[in-house]
Amino acid sequence: MPESKKKLKLALYWAASCGGCEVAVLDLDEKILTVAELADIVLWPVALDFKYKDVEALADGSVDVCLFNGAIRNSEQLEIAELLRRKSKVMVAFGACACYGGIPALANQFDRESIFARVYGTTPSTVNPGRVLPQTKLPTPQGELHLPTFYNAVYKLDDVVDVDYYIPGCPPPPDLIWTAVEAIVSGKLPPKGATIAGERALCHSCLRKKEEKKVTAFRRVHEVIPDPEKCLLEQGIICSGPVTRDGCGTRCLNANMPCRGCFGPTPEALEHGASMLSAAATMAEGKDEATLAPILDGIVDPLGTFYRFTLADSLLRIRNKALVAGAEEKEGEEAAS
Amino acid sequence: MTENVTAKGGQGGGPAWEPKVVAIFCNWCSYTGADLAGISRLKYPAGLRIVRVMCSGRVSPAFVLKAFHEGADGVLVGGCHPGDCHYLEGNYKTLKRKLVFERLLEQFGIEKTRFRLEWISGGEGDKFARVANELIKEIEALGPLGSVAERLRQADGLSLRAEGGAGSA
Numbered sequence: 037m038p039e040s041k042k043k044l045k046l047a048l049y050w051a052a053s054c055g056g057c058e059v060a061v062l063d064l065d066e067k068i069l070t071v072a073e074l075a076d077i078v079l080w081p082v083a084l085d086f087k088y089k090d091v092e093a094l095a096d097g098s099v100d101v102c103l104f105n106g107a108i109r110n111s112e113q114l115e116i117a118e119l120l121r122r123k124s125k126v127m128v129a130f131g132a133c134a135c136y137g138g139i140p141a142l143a144n145q146f147d148r149e150s151i152f153a154r155v156y157g158t159t160p161s162t163v164n165p166g167r168v169l170p171q172t173k174l175p176t177p178q179g180e181l182h183l184p185t186f187y188n189a190v191y192k193l194d195d196v197v198d199v200d201y202y203i204p205g206c207p208p209p210p211d212l213i214w215t216a217v218e219a220i221v222s223g224k225l226p227p228k229g230a231t232i233a234g235e236r237a238l239c240h241s242c243l244r245k246k247e248e249k250k251v252t253a254f255r256r257v258h259e260v261i262p263d264p265e266k267c268l269l270e271q272g273i274i275c276s277g278p279v280t281r282d283g284c285g286t287r288c289l290n291a292n293m294p295c296r297g298c299f300g301p302t303p304e305a306l307e308h309g310a311s312m313l314s315a316a317a318t319m320a321e322g323k324d325e326a327t328l329a330p331i332l333d334g335i336v337d338p339l340g341t342f343y344r345f346t347l348a349d350s351l352l353r354i355r356n357k358a359l360v361a362g363a364e365e366k367e368g369e370e371a372a373s
Numbered sequence: 374m375t376e377n378v379t380a381k382g383g384q385g386g387g388p389a390w391e392p393k394v395v396a397i398f399c400n401w402c403s404y405t406g407a408d409l410a411g412i413s414r415l416k417y418p419a420g421l422r423i424v425r426v427m428c429s430g431r432v433s434p435a436f437v438l439k440a441f442h443e444g445a446d447g448v449l450v451g452g453c454h455p456g457d458c459h460y461l462e463g464n465y466k467t468l469k470r471k472l473v474f475e476r477l478l479e480q481f482g483i484e485k486t487r488f489r490l491e492w493i494s495g496g497e498g499d500k501f502a503r504v505a506n507e508l509i510k511e512i513e514a515l516g517p518l519g520s521v522a523e524r525l526r527q528a529d530g531l532s533l534r535a536e537g538g539a540g541s542a
Contacts, residue, residue, distance in 0.1 A: 114531070145480065147528070188528040195533045307435035309477075314433050317473040318466045323455060325468065332472040339480035351435070351442040353521055354528060356482035 044075040044100040044221065047091065047120055050082060051113035052140040052190060053106030057131040058082045060207035061103070067214060074221055075100075079120075088116065091123055099124040101220050105207075107133040107140045107348060108191040112184035121197040126220065132206040132298045134193040135231075136308075137348020139206070141190040142340060144347050144354040148188045192348045202231040206298035206345060209285055234282025237302050238295050241282050246270065249319045254334030257293060268294045269319060272334070274341055279311040298345045307351055309342035316342075392512040394447040395440040396423045396505070397432050401459040402494045403451025409498030417505040421449070428452070429490075430463025434474045437488060442521050447487045447512040449504070454492040464492070486511045487518065 050058060062068060078099055079086045091099075102124035108114050121127050132138040143151060152169050156162060174181040193199055203216055216232050219225055226232070234241070244267045251272040262268055268275040268289070275294035281302050288295055301308035316335060322328040335341065343350055398404040404425045410417060426432060429452025437448045450471075452464040471490045478488055491504050525533060 187531075189525065191531070191533065196531065198534070305435075306433065307438055310433060310435035310438050310474075313473055313477060314435070314470055317469045320469050322469075323465050325472070328469055329472055332469065335473050337480075338473050338477040342477070351438040351521065352481050352483075354524055355480070356518065356524060 045094075045098060046071075046075040046077050047079040047099050047102040047124060048077065048082075049079060049102065049104050049106075049116060049120055051104065051106030051117065051134070051193075052109035053131065053133050053138070055082065056207040057105035057133075060131070060205075060210065060213065063207075063210045064213060064217075065210070067210075067217075071217060074217075088119070091119060094123050096122050097125055101126045101128060103128050103130040103203075104193055105130040105134050107137050108187070108193065108196055109140055110184040110186050114196055115184075117193060117197050126200045126225070127193075127197060128216065129193045129199045129202045131208055132204055132300065132345045135202045135204045135349070136300050136346040137190050137192045138298075138345050141192070141346075141348035142344070144189050145339065146355070147357065148186055152186075189354045190348055195348070200228050201226070202229075202233075204231060204233050204281060204299045205284055206296075209283075209287065211285065212283060231281070231300075231303075233284075233299055235303060236282045238277040238280045238282045238284070238286065238289075238299070241286050242267075242277055242289055243286075244268070244289065250321045251319045252321050252331060254316075254320075254331065256336070262292055264292050269316070274312075274316050274335065276308075276312050276342075276344075278315045279305045279308055296344050297342075300346055300349065308346040309339070309350055312342045313338055390517055391420045392418075392446040392509055392517070393444065394418075394421045394449055394505075394508060394512065395445045396421050396449040396451060397429070397436060397440075398423055398425055398451040398493075399429045399453060399459075399463075400425055400427050402453035402457065403429070403491075403501070405495035406451070406493040406497045406501045409495065410501045411498075413498050415498055415502040417502045418509040420509055421505050428458065428460050428463035429467040430458070430460065430465075432467060432470075434470055434477070437474070441483065441487075441518065444518075444520050446515075446518045447489070447508055449508055450488075450490045451493045451501070452490070454494055457494065483518065484515055486515065 048061065064071065077084060078094065079091050102120045104117065104120060104127060106113065108117060129135045133140055156164050156169050157167065170183065170186060172183050172185050174183065203212055205212065212232055245265055246267040247270060249269055251270065253272050254274065255272045257273060262271050262273055273294050276297035277295045279301055280295050280297045281299035284299055297308060297312065305311045317332060320328050320331040322331060398407060404423065407423055429450055432450050440448045450467060452467050453459065455464060458464045467490060475485050475488065479485060489508055493501050493504065
């Protein structure tokens with residue numbers, strides 16, 4: 037059929053992600069039928085039964101577009117990222133996790149050992165008296181089974197493969213996905229490396245009343261019901277609008293929730309988290325440490341708050357283990373002596 | 374110049390490592406203070422490199438992280454004493470950031486002592502020299518911080534692509 041030859045070949049993949057990006061694709065609603073008319077899907081693990089070997093059998097560069105969501109957490113995800121990069125003409129980092137590490141990258145505060153100890157040991161819901169931990173090799177009567185290696189750190193997609201476009205968001209909103217689909221179908225692609233989102237800060241689209249950024253207390257969203265008309269920062273609620281890319285349609289703000297930063301830094305922000313820390317901390321009213329410290333202690337968990345989606349895209353990336361390792365060594369020495 | 378260098382590396386089998394500290398000083402007070410220390414021939418360690426900015430209030434925490442990222446073992450930010458800011462309130466902003474930033478650094482596993490904020494006036498050359506010597510000693514005791522690239526390499530042994538990414542596009 038000559039017509040089917042003209043159809044785009046599309047691959048969708050999920051790595052370290054929650055599945056929300058998959059749902060976002062379905063959120064195109066009836067337009068998904070248009071996508072199905074325009075494209076043949078060659079891999080979509082969440083919805084269709086294609087195998088990795090089917091993708092391996094394709095010629096290099098024969099897939100037109102790959103929408104890759106999720107961060108790189110284990111060796112399988114790395115392998116498939118490399119495979120899909122080889123097979124695809126256009127690689128799109130789809131969603132905050134692929135673009136910036138997203139929520140999974142918050143685990144970069146811990147290494148594999150401490151994550152396993154927590155997840156398979158000390159969580160209240162865990163019963164694991166044999167202390168069974170995931171292994172990469174498992175001998176069975178039928179032969180040795182191999183499982184992917186769980187990495188010490190979470191990586192964003194462009195750490196491991198060349199990425200052509202970025203669609204941020206947790207998840208990306210349907211209108212941006214559609215913009216991307218139309219650009220791909222029409223061949224009117226933006227310059228390589230472009231982020232398909234707004235160029236300005238989210239505050240530009242926020243319709244809330246903004247007066248003076250001075251606060252005497254910081255509050256978390258579960259502690260107050262915010263005034264829906266007023267700037268959330270001015271109500272002492274950390275909102276990442278000043279440093280985060282526009283383009284999401286102010287979805288969270290419309291729901292009276294602050295921006296968490298899932299669209300990543302504006303093009304001008306040197307560092308997403310540090311820039312927001314700066315913006316938030318300087319709102320505290322006071323001139324001496326005695327007045328300021330109690331106010332600023334209201335910002336609990338600065339790393340988790342300011343780098344919620346962008347830790348794998350930050351300057352420091354992973355926790356420096358020197359502090360912990362040093363302490364452990366000391367304990368070890370003491371135990372030995 | 375060479376007489377100001379505290380003998381460390383190589384000589385007499387001492388440690389070859391010397392701490393690198395980036396000092397970011399405001400034009401009006403701290404930089405002038407450091408200048409005075411120089412004019413007064415006060416000794417301070419050569420491992421301290423000073424960057425001049427117009428106001429300590431301009432020092433985004435991102436600058437400090439960038440210094441650590443580029444291999445600094447410590448960062449010293451200097452501003453005017455409270456009430457003396459040339460731009461009235463710049464140094465208060467610096468203080469506010471510091472109170473949150475210290476906690477962020479600890480979450481990143483970076484010792485609090487590697488980052489220091491000091492008020493140094495144009496007349497306090499001696500204070501500058503004292504703070505510089507103290508800080509270098511403290512960081513010597515902590516040892517090198519090591520680079521982010523090395524930390525990433527050690528984590529999983531992956532060869533990562535050059536930095537850049539969505540943020541910079």
